[in-house]
Every structure is written in structure tokens, then in C-alpha cells.
Amino acid sequence: MSPPQVIAGRYRIERRLGAGGMSTVFMATDSVLERPVAVKLLAEHLAEDEDFVARFRREALSAARLQHPNIVQVFDSGRDPESDRHYIVMEYVDGPSCADLLREHKALDIQWTLHILRDACHGLDYAHRAGVVHRDVKPGNLLVAREANLTKLADFGIAKAAEQTRITQVGAVLGTAAYLSPEQARGEEAGPASDIYSLGVCAYQFLTGRLPHEYASLTELALKQQQDPVRPITELRPEVPPELDQAVRLCLERDPGSRYRSALELGHALEAGLRGESTEATRRMSVSDTQATRALAANEITSSTRAMPRTSYAGPAPPARRAQVETAAPPPRREALDAARPAGRRMGSFFALLLVLAAVGAVAIALLASSGGNRNVQAPNANDVEQQINELRDFIRENAR
Numbered sequence: 001m002s003p004p005q006v007i008a009g010r011y012r013i014e015r016r017l018g019a020g021g022m023s024t025v026f027m028a029t030d031s032v033l034e035r036p037v038a039v040k041l042l043a044e045h046l047a048e049d050e051d052f053v054a055r056f057r058r059e060a061l062s063a064a065r066l067q068h069p070n071i072v073q074v075f076d077s078g079r080d081p082e083s084d085r086h087y088i089v090m091e092y093v094d095g096p097s098c099a100d101l102l103r104e105h106k107a108l109d110i111q112w113t114l115h116i117l118r119d120a121c122h123g124l125d126y127a128h129r130a131g132v133v134h135r136d137v138k139p140g141n142l143l144v145a146r147e148a149n150l151t152k153l154a155d156f157g158i159a160k161a162a163e164q165t166r167i168t169q170v171g172a173v174l175g176t177a178a179y180l181s182p183e184q185a186r187g188e189e190a191g192p193a194s195d196i197y198s199l200g201v202c203a204y205q206f207l208t209g210r211l212p213h214e215y216a217s218l219t220e221l222a223l224k225q226q227q228d229p230v231r232p233i234t235e236l237r238p239e240v241p242p243e244l245d246q247a248v249r250l251c252l253e254r255d256p257g258s259r260y261r262s263a264l265e266l267g268h269a270l271e272a273g274l275r276g277e278s279t280e281a282t283r284r285m286s287v288s289d290t291q292a293t294r295a296l297a298a299n300e301i302t303s304s305t306r307a308m309p310r311t312s313y314a315g316p317a318p319p320a321r322r323a324q325v326e327t328a329a330p331p332p333r334r335e336a337l338d339a340a341r342p343a344g345r346r347m348g349s350f351f352a353l354l355l356v357l358a359a360v361g362a363v364a365i366a367l368l369a370s371s372g373g374n375r376n377v378q379a380p381n382a383n384d385v386e387q388q389i390n391e392l393r394d395f396i397r398e399n400a401r
Helices: 044-048 050-064 098-105 110-129 158-163 166-179 192-208 218-227 242-252 263-274 280-297 319-327 334-339 343-371 382-399
Strands: 011-019 023-030 035-042 074-079 086-091 142-145 150-153
Touching: 011 035, 035 044, 044 050, 050 074, 050 086, 098 142, 098 192, 110 142, 110 150, 110 192, 110 263, 166 192, 166 218, 192 242, 192 263, 242 263, 242 280, 263 280
Parallel strands: none
Antiparallel strands: 011 023, 023 035, 035 086, 074 086, 142 150
């Protein structure tokens, strides 16, 4: 079915800009304000899902409150009475998406990549502080405005509206699976750390021309996210500074708590990495990662932890990172502390238990003898019992030093 020529009696459709599983985007002219806009028309089959429509309208209102230079502004939304189509009217960005750039160039210039990522970090940080999570950060939603030389994040809210929609779930996951965080792939609630993971996947792809995990199916991707390390960027593109490589791959930690605390912290780490420097955040997280690696290498894990899935899959450290870790040894983990306790202290605990058992045994014998319950047991002399306990205590003290 052909799209309507005018939406809401105001937005005159000019040409199609792109299409996806849930919507089609057109360039249009706002006849009231006489300015170009982008109009997103939702797929017709979604109108049948009332729950989706209600969620979509709530999220559109939430996204409309976000006003930031690095976020595509939402101007209007509603239902066109003539075509019965749901729509969103957004700021028109005259320029390609990063998905277009990747199709054309495969990989991006390092400086250009950092410019795009820095803008995206500022936009995400603003949204997160406003309580809004994007949930669908990917190259297609990173738009580069030619004239302003700014990167803008598009499509805030629509991913959340689609999360619980049975009709769109399969198509949406297939289209964006590579950029979903492990927790999103498990069906858990997405948070700011999920957006940071997704932006890290974009950064990796911009610099290397490939995804962190190549996959043929969603099952294979999930397994690789859980088990496989991410190949260092420097192996695929040697001119990338090792510190920048590290800053990007720290976004891709499986555990959300092991990623950057904010998108702004990530932005600072990326800028420092380009200069060949590390930030406090990258040092903190790399030390934590090395700490876990050392514990595993020393076999300081229990049989129960051996059965647990891996909680981190950061790739091999570049040379500069190894040197840094070696000169700043991290505090030992609790397991390592337990394993490193002096043998004498462990023996002391054992002998202390013997002392208690001996005392209890002596008291029990005394009670039995005094009650007459066992005629063959002779009540021990209290002085003898006390002397034996004292001797055992002295023995424990001597061997627990």
C-alpha cells in the first residue's frame, strides 16, 4: 500500500529515507512551520497491537522531553485520521547514518570514529541522567549531520515499546542482535550499562570493520558472548593505540557492573586512549580484570566456582596494559586471601576444635559417672581433667605459631 501524501493535515511527504521491520521513515515538509522534518510511519500490522500502541505513545512522549544537540528531537506524534497510521515527527538530519558509512567504507578513520563516539556519549549521558535508556544503540541510529558536523542519536523509546510485543520481537532481535548486551539477550531489563555495551560494539565495528563476535545464529552469538574473548583491535588494525583498544573493549564486559559507570566516563576514556593515555576508570577496571585472571591462573577457585559461567570475556591485554598491571598489583581477592592464610592459623583452628571436643568429652564422662548410669565408668578426678586440658592447650599454642 502506498503511503499517504499528507500526515495529520500538516506534514507533506516528499520521499522515503529508509525502512525497517517496525516503521518506514520519510522526509517531509511541515507546512505550518515551513521546515523539513522526518516522519516515521509505524508498520500497519502494529496498529492491531493495542498494548504496543499504548507503550509507543508513552515512550514517544518521554523521548520528546529530551532536548540535546546530540539527540534527534521529537516534535510530534499521533494517529493520522485519514490513513489510520501512527506516526512520529522528528528533526530531519541531513546526512548519512553510521550504517551507511560502514556500507561505503567498511571501517572508519580513527579520528572520525572518536568524533562520532564522543557525540554519542554526550547524548547518552544526558538521556541517562533524565532517566531514559535508548535500548537500541546501533550504527543505523547514529546519524551524522553534515552541516553541523554533529552525531545525533535517533529512535529513543521505540525499542522499549517493542520489547514485550510478540509480533515484532523476532524481527527486532534478528535485526539488532549483534548490538544487544548480554543482559538484554537474556531478557533482562536494560539499563545505562546496556547502552554502553551497544556503543562499544559500534566503536569496535567502526575501527575494525567487523563485529566483536561473528555469528551465524542467535544461539551462537549468545554462546560467544558468554564464553569467547574479544579479539584485540590492535591485531586487526595495528595503528590503533593500545590504550584506545583497551578503552573500547572494556565496554564489552559481560557483567554490567564491570563496564563504565556512565557514558561520559566512557567518552573521557576514549579521548585519553586516542592520546595513548589511560584514565582512572580504565585503570580501575583493567586492574579488576587482571585480578580475576590471576586468581584463575593460580587455581585459587573452589569446585563450586569452577562450575559457574565466566563473568568476563575481555581479550588478551596489549603490552602497555601488561606493564601497567605488573607495576600496580591489585589487592587480592577474598578467595586468594583465604588460600594465603598461614598454615599455622588453619592448624590452630583444627586444634582448637580438638580442645573443645576434649572438654566436652570430659564433662560428659563426669556426668555419666555421677549419675550412676554406667557402673563401669569411674568418675575422673577434677584436677586430672583440668591438667589434661591445660596440657592440650599448651600443645595447641606451641604448634599454631
